[in-house]
Amino acid sequence: MSCCKVHKTFKGGILKRKKPVRALVDINFDVRSGECFGLIGPNGSGKSTLIRVLSTLLYPDQGQAHVCGFDVVRKPYRVRELISRVSVDAAFFKKLSAWxxxxxxxxxxxxxxxxxxxxxxxxxxxxxxxxxxxxxxxxDLSRGMQQKVAVARALINRPQVLLLDEPTTGLDPRSKREVETYIERLRKETELTIFLTTHDMYEADHLCDRVAIIDKGRIVALDTPKMLKQILARKRGSDHVSLEDVFLELTHKEWVEDVEEDETDKKD
Ligand SMILES: Nc1ncnc2c1ncn2[C@@H]1O[C@H](COP(=O)(O)OP(=O)(O)OP(=O)(O)O)[C@@H](O)[C@H]1O
Ligand SMILES: [Mg+2]
Incomplete structure (x- = not known):
């Protein structure tokens, strides 16, 4: 699975009342077959947009994305046969049973x-x-139970690629651990390629072979969790660096730029 120079901007609607949003900017990465690849980033940084591009639900404006060798724009049906997606709030026929x-x-x-x-x-x-x-x-099922049904549903067609968009958000600690343990098992015991977004640094650190950090639509770092921590540890001259520290270091500048933008606006 790969992205090459992928861009996606949400235009401000037909009447252009809203400002366009640059949701993905020059996204490049390769995910190896069988790898568990993590994507972390602040709210609104583009994680779900990227998952929607990979799952053929959104077209990129520029660039190419491939899943199992198929272009998501040219061969969307081939891609859909090979993937499954679990979104943060999975959609079901609510009146029908789990089965x-x-x-x-x-x-x-x-x-x-x-x-x-x-x-x-x-x-x-x-x-x-x-x-x-x-x-x-x-x-009648709790959110945690519904999320577990969503995971079971995603695996029913034995996909080659599993796209997990915040699969454990909103779950209690036990359910969260059960889902994490299951993802860990899939990673170790199957050939499944997993693409996981999460706000949980433990998950990114312990479940993922490599992690990309996305900020305002741009990938600002991509490496193994160990390397990401080592690079910051060296920079700080400290042994005690967590993935959360790396996240905060690479994504904390937003408010400074927002203030600068506000001031530019005032000058205009
Ligand atoms: N359909 C849409 N129309 C317009 N703007 C959108 C649309 N979908 C997403 N956006 C905007 O694109 C940006 C990225 O959104 P996205 O949902 O990908 O972020 P995210 O990283 O998944 O955030 P979160 O952590 O909150 O789930 C945000 O500014 C969002 O408001
Ligand atoms: Mg999201």
Whole structure:
């Protein structure tokens, strides 16, 4: 999976009432097959936009993105066959049960129902989802349970690439740990390529082979968590540097620039 010089700007609408937003600026990276690649960055820095480009839901304005060798703009259907995405707030048919939602996905992907059911039950058991809630309607399940169903749904078609957009945001510590442990297992025991966005520095540090830091649409650092920490540790002459320190160091300048922009506005 790769991005080469990808740009995406959201225009200010037809009437141009809003300022355009440069959500992605010159994004370049390669994700190796089987790698767990993390993307961290402040709110509004472009993480979900990048995931939407990779999952063919948004076209880039410039540049190319490839998933499993297929161009996301030219071959969106091939890409969709090979990927699954779990978004921060997954969409379901709320009145239908967990299994009915899963069955719907299985039908879409042509997975035989018996196999789909067993796959889903296996994943959900590992995630600590109570089997007795399998036939409850989605609206009766807690957010954590819904998120676990979303993960099971994403794996029902045995994708080659799993795009996880903040999969553990809003989960209680136990559910969060269960999802993290499961991602860790997928990373170690399968060939699945994982692209993970998170606000949790523990996750980025412990689950990801490499991490990119994005700030205002630009990738400002990309390396293994160990190297990212080492570089800052050397700069500071200290041994005690966390990934959170790296994040704060590379993304903390926003308010200074905002003030400068405000002052320029006043002069105008
Ligand atoms: N459909 C859209 N129309 C206009 N602007 C958008 C749209 N989607 C995203 N944006 C803007 O693009 C920028 C990047 O948004 P994005 O959702 O990718 O950020 P994010 O890094 O995922 O943030 P968060 O951590 O809060 O999830 C933001 O300024 C956002 O307001
Ligand atoms: Mg987001």
């Amino acid at each position: 009915e939602n899963l069955r719907y996905s299985a039908r879409l992907y042509g997975v035989p129902l018996r196999i789909a059911r067993q796959r889903a039950l296996d994943v959900l058991a590992e995630l600590g989802f109570p089997a007795r809630r399998f036939n409850d309607s989605m609206e």
